Amino acid sequence: MIDLQGIEPDSAAQLRQAFDHKKLAxxxxxxxxxxxxxxxxAYWLACLFNCTGKNRPDGTCRNCQQILSGNHPDVLLISPEGRETLGIDQVRPLKAELAKSPVESTCRFFFIESAEKLTAPAANALLNLLEEPIAPVVTIxxxxxxxxxxxxxxxxxxxxxxxxxxxxSKTSxxxxxxxxxxxxxxxxETTDLDQQIKYYYEEVLADDLxxxxxxxxxxxxxxxxAIQKYVLIQLKLKAQAGLRQPAVQMAxxxxxxxLVEVDKLRFSHVNFKQALEYLALQGKR
Ligand SMILES: [Zn+2]
Structure with missing residues (x-):
């Protein structure tokens, strides 16, 4: 069973953006x-595509579970399984598979592990799959x-x-x-979010209504x-950095x-707004 906690966040964020804008390669x-x-x-991406849960990919719905346990009919892994090379015989099933329609979803995912072990004939057999697949498929x-x-x-x-x-350094x-x-x-992607966090922090500190x-x-x-947690962490990092400046140390x-008070609560959308208002008005009390 694959554990989604093992993804690389930056790459996953890039793929999510491509997916959201329907720009997956x-x-x-x-x-x-x-x-x-x-x-x-790679498995995370297949889950993102197929997940039926609210927080895609949740890793827990039937589709995600099938994918993560290697049992989803539209997600195929080709791997050398201990062999020194990945030959044409290992690659051929993908082409046969491609001639059929996806079983459960609208797009298939082919993963080729240890692709450096592909023999030249096997790699050549893959070229048209990589270039212009005859059916919706994402090959990784x-x-x-x-x-x-x-x-x-x-x-x-x-x-x-x-x-x-x-x-x-930001990620770590x-x-x-x-x-x-x-x-x-x-x-x-956090460009807009980071800007609002910065405004908010500066206004609160300046006691600006x-x-x-x-x-x-x-x-x-x-x-x-997750985004609320991100906001609170960024605010905390800003405030901690601010402690080093004597003029604003007290604030x-x-x-x-x-923040410590606010951090203790687990929010719904509505009371996250209230929590931020509470923080904003704190200086007024
Ligand atoms: Zn799911």
């Missing part, structure tokens, strides 16, 4: 020195080393490199602050528990104390 090359995160992220080649992938294959796939941004700071990789992926309005706007951008201490 036909074929990907996932390059991951550890191999495991890329494989888990998984490898630990992109240099061992034939250029003809590489040029037909969209490259996604895992671990490239694992030293990204968020993970260290208690956001899980799955939550981080759910949060996704606009912060009540901003609280409302910020809450509207944070409909899920930040007060803000942090308010």
């Amino acid at each position: 036909h074929s990907y090359l996932f390059v991951d020195p550890t191999a495991e995160r890329a494989k888990t992220t 080649l998984l490898t630990t080393n992109s240099n061992q992938i034939l250029p003809t294959v590489r040029s037909r796939t969209q490259l996604l490199t895992f671990g490239a941004s694992s030293t990204d 700071q968020l993970l260290a602050s208690g956001l899980t990789p799955a939550e981080l992926a759910e949060v996704g 606009k912060s009540v309005v901003t609280a409302y706007q910020l809450a509207a951008l944070a409909p899920s528990h 930040n201490m007060k803000f942090l104390a308010g």
Whole structure:
């Protein structure tokens, strides 16, 4: 059983964005020195596509369970299974499979593990699948080393490199602050959110009444528990950084104390707004 907690958040966030904008590529090359995160992220993508739950992918609905246990009819994994090479015989079933319609969903997912082990004939047999599939399919080649992938294959796939941004200080700071990789992926793109968080924080600190309005706007951008958690973590990091500046030290201490109170609650959308209002008005009490 694959555990969705093992995804790489940055790559998953990129894939979610492509999925949300209906811009998923036909074929990907996932390059991951550890191999495991890329494989888990491939399964995560198939779950995202097929999940019937509310927080996609939940990992718990029937489709997700089938995918994660390797039993979904439209999600196929080809792997060398201990062999030195992946030959044409291993690849052929994919082409046969493609001639049929998907069993349960509208798109199939083919995963090829250790793609660097593809023989040249097997890789060549895959080329038209990678380029222009005759049926809706997303093929993901998984490898630990992109240099061992034939250029003809590489040029037909969209490259996604895992671990490239694992030293990204924002990501590691968020993970260290208690956001899980799955939550981080759910949060996704944060440009607008980060801006509202910044306004809100600055207005609260300045005792500006606009912060009540901003609280409302910020809450509207944070409909899920994961995003709310992200907002609270970012506010906390800002306040902690603010403690180092003597002029605003007291205001930040007060803000942090308010955050501790707020952090104890698990929010619905409505009372997340109230919590932000409470924080905004704290200085007025
Ligand atoms: Zn699901």
